[in-house]
Amino acid sequence: RWVLSLQCKGSRNFLGALRRAVEVDFKDKDKHRSQGLYLLTTGIPDQETHTISAYVAEVCRGFDLQLHVCLFSVMKGIDSKGIVPARYANPRETAIAFKEIVQAANGRLHWFGEAGIFESDDITSIISEMEKAKNYSQKCAFLVESLKQRS
Secondary structure: HHHHHOOOOOOOOHHHHHHHHHHOOOHHHOOOEEEEEEEOOOOOOOOOOHHHHHHHHHHHHHHHHHEEEEEEOOOOOOOOOOOOOOOOOOOOHHHHHHHHHHHHHHOOEEEEEEOOOEEHHHHHHHHHHHHOOOOOOHHHHHHHHHHHHHO
């Protein structure tokens, strides 16, 4: 419920926010086996992707942190207030940048918009598992059928 009371504010200074989260806000990080951090965003960070990826890879290895990104693509306009961010990328470029960042952090990307889900690592994993199960089931059925014919 506390999330509903939050107000959007700030900038797209991703590195500044991440540094604050991992250097200040993670209390007792040594007592936990792993931790996750979720970034809810609508646009690309101000910093270059390779810079963020390098920092994220180093930080995440340090104490088993996973960074997950929930990217919401707004298709109409750049910003509700008409403010152009310091760094701009279209939704596809933004998703590609965050995909690189979450891979460096051993995390997951969830990209969605008003039209629905565009890409989700969790859904991709589920579909992959379903395909494996289907293939396994087909092989088992073929094996059973082969054994029946031999009898």
